[in-house]
Amino acid sequence: MPNGNARSANGPSRQRVPDRRAARQVELHPTVEVATTQRLMDLFRADRERIASAGRRAGSMLRVHEALQARAVTSLAGVVRATGVTPPTAGSAMESLVAMGIARELTGKRRNRAFAYDRYLAILNEGTETP
Numbered sequence: 001m002p003n004g005n006a007r008s009a010n011g012p013s014r015q016r017v018p019d020r021r022a023a024r025q026v027e028l029h030p031t032v033e034v035a036t037t038q039r040l041m042d043l044f045r046a047d048r049e050r051i052a053s054a055g056r057r058a059g060s061m062l063r064v065h066e067a068l069q070a071r072a073v074t075s076l077a078g079v080v081r082a083t084g085v086t087p088p089t090a091g092s093a094m095e096s097l098v099a100m101g102i103a104r105e106l107t108g109k110r111r112n113r114a115f116a117y118d119r120y121l122a123i124l125n126e127g128t129e130t131p
Helices: 020-028 032-052 055-070 076-083 087-099 118-125
Strands: 073-075 114-116
Touching (some): 032 055, 032 118, 073 076
């Protein structure tokens, strides 16, 4: 309850008080997950800045980039569904991202192509290699 004085069937409820020492420890020693998240955010920000300098094409490229952030391996059909852009616009924007080294085409085909956001996947895969 809002006032913290609610009673349960077993007696008065207790509110948990956060341990400030534990919070400081988390701030001083970020977990691997926090460090990975920060690296991903830095990657996304740096790539957005590069894309923003692309001129007129930047708007559609940024939308496709956002789709790649949500799904690091995707098809052009998936990009069209996720972004609402037309297939030719999705294809052109993706080709621009490939030319910039942000995305990579996986299939080598002219139709039903798949693309990957390699640097994103590389960060996610760190530490998962087998010895």
